Amino acid sequence: MKAKRAKTKLNRRSHTRFFTPKLWVTESNGNYRFLVPALNISEGGIFLKNRIKSSSDISQLRIPLGKVTVVVHAEPVYDRVMDGIFGVGYQFINL
Numbered sequence: 001m002k003a004k005r006a007k008t009k010l011n012r013r014s015h016t017r018f019f020t021p022k023l024w025v026t027e028s029n030g031n032y033r034f035l036v037p038a039l040n041i042s043e044g045g046i047f048l049k050n051r052i053k054s055s056s057d058i059s060q061l062r063i064p065l066g067k068v069t070v071v072v073h074a075e076p077v078y079d080r081v082m083d084g085i086f087g088v089g090y091q092f093i094n095l
Contacts, residue, residue, distance in 0.1 A: 027059050039085060053078070070095075074091060
């Protein structure tokens, strides 16, 4: 049985996050494409550093995981400073 993490005011995450110091993600929305570093990733989403929330509702993310690149659609859900680094948190919508 899979253990569930309690959702509290301080910890609203449903999934464990993994810090990704060397992960670079390609974000595409409309005619724009960005190569940005990720701060962390979880089963439910990803936090991309040095980004501001765009006006686009959905972005396509290409995430290299070893020899495989995973392509997902994600929705920007917040932008903030995390651990002294600004960026955008995305929630996966088709994973």
